[in-house]
Structures are given as C-alpha cells and as structure tokens.
Amino acid sequence: MSTVRYRTISSAEFYRLRASVEQVRPVAEGVIDGLIDALTSPLTAEETSVDQAKKDSAESKFVTIMGDSYEIAAEEFNRIYLDNRWGDGLPMVPPTAERVKWMLSGTSRSPGEVIGKVSPKQGIATIEKIAINAVMAGAKPEYLPVIIAIMEALTNERYDDRHVLLSAGSFNLLIVVSGPIAKEIEMQTGIGFMGHGWRANNTIGRSIRLSTLNIGHIWPGLNDMGLTGRVSPHTYITIAENTDLSKWEPYHTSRGFNSEDSCVTVASIPSAGPTQNFYGGMIGTWDAEEILNRIIDNIKRQDSRMFPQWGSKGVGSIPGSGGGGNNHMIILFPELVSELKKMGYDQVSLQDEIYRRTSVKHEDLRPEDIKGIQTGIETGVIPPERREVFEVALKPGGMVPVLISPENINLFVAGGAPGCAFSYSYSRIPPYNYMALMTRKITGATLTRAGK
Numbered sequence: 001m002s003t004v005r006y007r008t009i010s011s012a013e014f015y016r017l018r019a020s021v022e023q024v025r026p027v028a029e030g031v032i033d034g035l036i037d038a039l040t041s042p043l044t045a046e047e048t049s050v051d052q053a054k055k056d057s058a059e060s061k062f063v064t065i066m067g068d069s070y071e072i073a074a075e076e077f078n079r080i081y082l083d084n085r086w087g088d089g090l091p092m093v094p095p096t097a098e099r100v101k102w103m104l105s106g107t108s109r110s111p112g113e114v115i116g117k118v119s120p121k122q123g124i125a126t127i128e129k130i131a132i133n134a135v136m137a138g139a140k141p142e143y144l145p146v147i148i149a150i151m152e153a154l155t156n157e158r159y160d161d162r163h164v165l166l167s168a169g170s171f172n173l174l175i176v177v178s179g180p181i182a183k184e185i186e187m188q189t190g191i192g193f194m195g196h197g198w199r200a201n202n203t204i205g206r207s208i209r210l211s212t213l214n215i216g217h218i219w220p221g222l223n224d225m226g227l228t229g230r231v232s233p234h235t236y237i238t239i240a241e242n243t244d245l246s247k248w249e250p251y252h253t254s255r256g257f258n259s260e261d262s263c264v265t266v267a268s269i270p271s272a273g274p275t276q277n278f279y280g281g282m283i284g285t286w287d288a289e290e291i292l293n294r295i296i297d298n299i300k301r302q303d304s305r306m307f308p309q310w311g312s313k314g315v316g317s318i319p320g321s322g323g324g325g326n327n328h329m330i331i332l333f334p335e336l337v338s339e340l341k342k343m344g345y346d347q348v349s350l351q352d353e354i355y356r357r358t359s360v361k362h363e364d365l366r367p368e369d370i371k372g373i374q375t376g377i378e379t380g381v382i383p384p385e386r387r388e389v390f391e392v393a394l395k396p397g398g399m400v401p402v403l404i405s406p407e408n409i410n411l412f413v414a415g416g417a418p419g420c421a422f423s424y425s426y427s428r429i430p431p432y433n434y435m436a437l438m439t440r441k442i443t444g445a446t447l448t449r450a451g452k
Helices: 011-017 021-040 050-059 070-083 097-104 127-137 141-154 161-166 199-216 251-255 288-311 334-342 347-357 367-379 384-393
Strands: 114-118 123-126 172-178 237-240 263-269 276-280 326-332 409-413 420-427 437-441
Touching: 011 021, 097 127, 097 141, 114 141, 114 199, 123 127, 123 199, 127 141, 127 199, 141 172, 141 199, 141 263, 141 437, 161 172, 161 199, 172 199, 172 251, 199 237, 251 263, 251 347, 251 409, 251 437, 263 326, 263 420, 276 288, 288 326, 288 334, 288 347, 288 367, 288 420, 326 334, 347 409, 367 384
Parallel strands: 172 237, 326 409
Antiparallel strands: 114 123, 172 263, 263 437, 276 420, 326 420
16 A cells, blocks of 8 residues: 555644643544544545555665756755655755665674664664665764664663654753764764764764654654754754763763773753753853752752652653653763762762752651652652652651652763763653663674774
8 A cells, every 4th residue: 555544633723722621622523533534435546556556665765866967966866855854954965875885884783674663653763774864964884883772772662752752842862972982983072062063973963863754754843743843953962971081980881881882872851952051160160069069959959849740640651751750961071070089979979969968858848749759659650669768758857859769860971171060851751651761782883993
C-alpha cells in the first residue's frame, strides 16, 4: 500500500477547547468519526495499486539531481530536499553512494544493523540511514561511532524521546561526549565549547537533528509542536567533557562505565537555555564555596516547591511523570573542579553534599507537601529502595530530601579558563516513558584508537 490514511486535528482548536471535557468532546468525536471512516471506507485505486507500491520502493533509494553546473545541481539538491522535508533549512552535503560508503568506513558495524525506532513515526534507524544523515550534516567518518551511540541512547525503549522531540514546551536535548574519543576527533572542550566554529561538535549534533527529522519524520507544526522552536535546533546542545583539565573521573564512570571508555549521554532539558547560571571567572573574582552555595540554594528553592507533584497522577501514563523529582545536569568548569577537589570533593562526595544540604526540615513542610510525598511512596514514584529514607524523614526532627537520590545530581566538567558553572533541570520521570537521561558506550570505531 503506497499511502497511509490519517485524520488531523487543528492544534489551535484543541488548545483553545481543552479546558473542559464538554468543550473538547465535539472535536474528539469528530476525529474518532474520521478514523472510523478511514478504517471502513473502501480503498481507492491508488491505495490498491501494486505497481505504484513497487515503483515507490524502487525509487526510494536514490534521487537523481540534474543541473548545467555543479553549483546549479547543488542548489537544486538543497531545494528538492527541503521541499520534501528532508533538510533542516541550512545547506547540506549531497549523500552520494560514494560519500555514504566513505562515511561507513568509520565503523565496523553492518550498514543494515537496526539500532532502534525514532519517534513519532517509529522509523527504523539503521547504521546506513544514520550514515546518510551524517553525510548531509557535513560530518567526518571518525565521528560516526559517536553519532551512532547517541542514536542508540535516543532510541532506547526506556528513553522518552517523544517529549523532548515533539512537545509544545519546546524542550531540548543535551548531548555530552566523554572519554578519550572526544579529544581524538577534536571536539572543542574549552572556551566556546557550546558555540559555533567546531566541526565535530556541530556536525555530530546536526547529524542527530537530520536523523530524527528523516527517520522519525519530524516537522515543525506538523508533529513537532514546539511553540517557540528549540534552542540550537540544528545541532541540539552538543558538548564534550574537558578530560585534559578535569581533576575528576569522566562523567560516565558515575553511570557504571570504566574511565578509559568513551561514552555519550543524552538528557532532556528545558527550552530556554540554562536553568541557572552560577557564574565563575567571567565577572570579577569567584569563590568555590560561594558557587557551591548558589547551586545548593537554587536546587533547594526550586525543588522544594514540587513535593505536591510527587503525589500526582502524572502528565503522562506513568505515576508522578512530569513532577516526581528532578534530574539536575550541572556543568562545572575545570578551575572550579580543581578547587572543589582541594576541599575534599570528588563526584560522589559532592553529590552526597548537595543531596544533604538541599534537604528541608520536616517542620517546614506544608500539609500538601507531606501528602504528596506520602502518595509518592504509595504509588512508587519514590522507588522501593528509597522508601525508608523518606519514611524516616517524615517524622518530627526529620530532614526531607528534595531529590529522590544523590544520583539525580549529574556533574559534568566542561569549558576552559576562565569558565562558568551552570545547570539544567528536568523531570526525573518524563511524561511518556521511564527515563530522561541515558548513557551509552561508543563502539565499532575503525579510524580512532578510542571507541573500538
């Protein structure tokens, strides 16, 4: 069958009428009637045409672009691809068979290997499809194992890619590369590490954007309903840890990997840039204890207001989703980490310190706070292994954590000298799946020493 039947609903109409069941009911009934009609009405000649289906299949692998000169053909290529929603609005590199083969030389993995499905259309992501999009993004073959690992994390069956890719809230994706491969492929980790000018950082991120667009069939206003669009939409927020200057182990060791491994981490983050900037060497002098106090005060103030949501049914299908505590992605600069290490902190002890000092007195809780925490225990929003911690805390004299566990503090080291510290926070339990943070090991590299 060469076509798929579907029915649409006006987003403007839905958002205006969703305030009550009575208002939105006629809209919902109209959509359901349309779906029933689509399921029961006879197929058209086009829908039953075997010849058309064969033609579509035969022509789907290659597109021929003609022009009187290379420049004209290149312009025509970009026009056709954008008209078909295969591009991101910036010029792309044509994915010729030769260039795709060149890109695939960066990995030992089979081109036909399936690594997952991409929302919203559940497109099948294969190594070859990812390589095609990496070519269009302007990436190099040595970046491909990193790109594949990111797509593996993003398509993991427990990761909530739907919310971060499609939600009206314009949420975004933080991508962090850690381990020796980042330096080998020349990712920028110092001053300007989130900015333009770095081929590896920017084309790795753009490869993910094009892969989600072309494999998941995402398009603004069609199924990507981000009302403002997403910050850094062409590349997401793609960074690398500065392992050369960091006095700590790489972030991925906190996720159970070895320090010599190369890994990627994807994390859902808010839409409007860092949740909080804790400053550093950009204005005047700074003090490590003062920055730590700012981090703690921000988390305590922000998260202590969320206790009632721990007892909510959730905004999705999972209890507590959208409100069952936060994950915090905190980016620290190398000079600050050096000072924190002098103060006796490694990642684990700093996680514990932040967890302890952000806790609030039982006596300071409102009745709705206590009810939310108690309901969170009953529904499993607070996992069984953390239940006793909160049961003890909910007694006179107790200190109630605003975080489910110290592991909700994720510490990354990036930037140069001077640098700045900042953070993103996002729901620990996302709306449509179980996880909003995922780390994967990079494998299959053929052109670098790391990531084999």
